[in-house]
Amino acid sequence: MKFFKAICLSVVTWALLSGGVGAQTLVQDPSGFQLQVPAGYQVRQDASGAVCSDGTSIVVIKSHGYPNFESFAQQANLAQDGFTLVGEVQNINATDRHFRASKPDPQGGFLIADTFVRFSPHGGGSMVVALSNSQSAESGFYAGQGLSNQIQFTQPAGGNVWEQALAGKHLLYLYTGNGYSERYDLYLYQNRAFSTRSDMSSVSMNGSGAVAGGGEGSWAITPGGELILSYHNGNRQTYQLAPRQASNEVSLNGKRFFVTNQ
DSSP, X not given: OHHHHHHHHHHHGGGGOOSSOOOOEEEEETTTEEEEEOTTOEEEEETTEEEEEOSSOEEEEEEEOOSSHHHHHHHXXXXXXXXXXXXXXXXXXXXXXXXXXXXXXXXXSEEEEEXXXXXXXXXXXXXXXXXXXXXXXXXXXXXXXXXXXHOEEOOOSOOSHHHHHHTTEEEEEXXXXXXXXXXXXXXXXXXXXXXXXXXXXXXXXXEEEEEEEEEEEEEEEOTTSEEEXXXXXXXXXXXXXXXXXXXXXXXXXXXXXXXXXO
16 A cells, blocks of 8 residues: 555655654644653654654554554555565454564565554544564564554544534635646545545647546644645645635635535
8 A cells, every 4th residue: 555655755754863862752643643652762743643763663653544444454555565464464452453564675684564553433543653674573563562552542633713614514626727727626524534536637739638536534623723634545635724815715725725515
């Protein structure tokens, strides 16, 4: 699944971390979970999640929008990202699961990914992926397991004016110009699920074309007014919300969206 590709890209951000091990750090995700990362880890947080390292293993923590592991498994495609499942999927409890996957690395060894998929009673949940090499796979597993066990699920953030204004609404973006047209539909459902559809077309001297797409997942609004869309495949988009003069319009990253009832 594309989630593993995103996880590997997250490891690159580890180069931005500097200094020695840090003190205990609180990681809070607006989708509705938090954990205390013990002292001894360096932690980097941004809108896409958190990257933690104890000097041996790197642990990436993200939210997901899947309702259950069966839905997660239907979307998973380890081979697409070069990974192979190692052993069987293990039950953590009635809903949560752990599995290990491996991928050859350029040095002739293997990259090991221990993934802990957990589900929130409020919908969606968290994915904790511990990355290590073959020699440190055991310590990587325990690092991921330990951080996964620290996660506490809460009501998703965003009980604010923006949430009250946009929950249950259809947001519509339209653009036409220079032979190009775009339509983007975003449905923010009351149960914190969302769905999108995009349609783009162009006409030129060389011909015409059209592209359509869409996706689903869970949404949250931070106290700072950021709309976060967490897709089922692990991808995430962040939009800064801002009011516009018309009461039926809202700005997402500077673009005008019309707000209507679903």
